[in-house]
Amino acid sequence: MTQKHRLSSFDRTQGLGSAREGVRHWWMQRVTALALIPLTLWFAASLIAYIRDDYSVLILWLRNPFTSVAMVLLLTALFYHMALGLQVVVEDYVHNDRIKIPAVAVIHLASFALAAAGIVTTLRIAFGE
Amino acid sequence: MAGNDRPLSPDLQIYRPQLTSVLSITHRLTGIALSVGSLLLVGWLIAAAAGPSAYATLHGFLASWLGLLLLLGWTFSLFFHLCNGIRHLFWDAGYGFDLRTIYASGWAVVVISIGLTLVAWIISFGMRGPHP
Numbered sequence: 001m002t003q004k005h006r007l008s009s010f011d012r013t014q015g016l017g018s019a020r021e022g023v024r025h026w027w028m029q030r031v032t033a034l035a036l037i038p039l040t041l042w043f044a045a046s047l048i049a050y051i052r053d054d055y056s057v058l059i060l061w062l063r064n065p066f067t068s069v070a071m072v073l074l075l076t077a078l079f080y081h082m083a084l085g086l087q088v089v090v091e092d093y094v095h096n097d098r099i100k101i102p103a104v105a106v107i108h109l110a111s112f113a114l115a116a117a118g119i120v121t122t123l124r125i126a127f128g129e
Numbered sequence: 130m131a132g133n134d135r136p137l138s139p140d141l142q143i144y145r146p147q148l149t150s151v152l153s154i155t156h157r158l159t160g161i162a163l164s165v166g167s168l169l170l171v172g173w174l175i176a177a178a179a180g181p182s183a184y185a186t187l188h189g190f191l192a193s194w195l196g197l198l199l200l201l202g203w204t205f206s207l208f209f210h211l212c213n214g215i216r217h218l219f220w221d222a223g224y225g226f227d228l229r230t231i232y233a234s235g236w237a238v239v240v241i242s243i244g245l246t247l248v249a250w251i252i253s254f255g256m257r258g259p260h261p
Contacts, residue, residue, distance in 0.1 A: 030221060033214050040211055044204075048253050055181045062177060071174075082167060085160045114171050121174040 025084060032081035039074040059125065068126040075118040083111035148235045156213045159206035166203040204249055209242040 007016055015022030050061050061067055086107045094100040176187040190196045216234050219225045225234055 030218065033218060037211065037215065040207060044207065044249065048249055055177075055184050058177060058184075075170075078167060078170075082160075082164050086164055089157060089161065114167060118171040118174055121171070121178045125174070125178050 025087075029081065029084045032077045032084070035073065035077040036081060039070065039077060042070055043074055062122070062125045063128065065126070068122055071122045072119050075115050075122065079111040079115035079118075083108050086111075148232060152213060152235050152238060156210060156217075159210040159213075162202060162206040163210055166199075166206065169199075169203070201246070201250070205242065205246045208245040208249075209238065212238040212242045212245075 011017070013023045015024065046061070046067075050058055062071070087104050090100060090103045090107065094103060173187060176183045191200060216225070216238055219234070225231065
């Protein structure tokens with residue numbers, strides 16, 4: 001009731017609302033989306049150009065430093081974006097906290113694991129074994 | 130607010146689908162499809178790192194009709210989610226909210242994402258012959 005305990009709109013953006021999150025989730029979803037525009041276009045164009053070639057040509061392409069950097073950026077932005085997006089889907093349709101909270105945790109852990117696997121594999125190819 | 134037995138809005142049983150709502154749910158569905166497709170991306174990298182025989186096995190699966198069907202679905206999902214995502218970013222920036230623009234951009238997303246899917250597959254197949 002007292003005026004000093006009421007949150008302003010600005011307070012909510014700073015993470016003082018009930019979810020304690022502010023605009024971080026919303027903002028990072030947009031930032032990763034922006035990053036994914038050139039990265040997915042580059043990846044799609046590259047796949048069209050290289051996927052049907054020999055294995056050796058593909059590996060040569062993957063070992064190109066530009067490819068390695070772009071691939072790591074793609075994996076980072078993609079799995080970050082995926083974790084945020086799937087989290088919203090779960091939060092919209094699952095209203096039982098006993099399911100929702102573990103489901104969101106699993107989504108985040110799986111996204112991190114996939115990102116780690118993809119990035120390590122990209123670097124293994126880049127540095128050649 | 131007397132009486133809780135009234136139907137909740139929107140009642141999907143009687144609610145006529147509109148371009149806006151159909152594209153909205155398609156954005157979500159393609160996002161989920163692309164999440165599944167991201168498993169293939171990581172699997173594809175792992176197969177490439179594992180060596181020519183592992184890569185050939187994955188390639189063989191992708192060249193099957195089921196593999197090609199999945200690839201076609203993911204190609205469309207990628208281009209749709211990309212185009213409609215850009216539409217969302219314009220909305221986030223405060224542009225394109227009037228009804229006429231919303232429908233025009235919606236139809237543009239449909240046409241461009243189907244067009245890009247066709248172009249990608251025609252280039253992949255038409256210029257290089259059948260899948261190895």
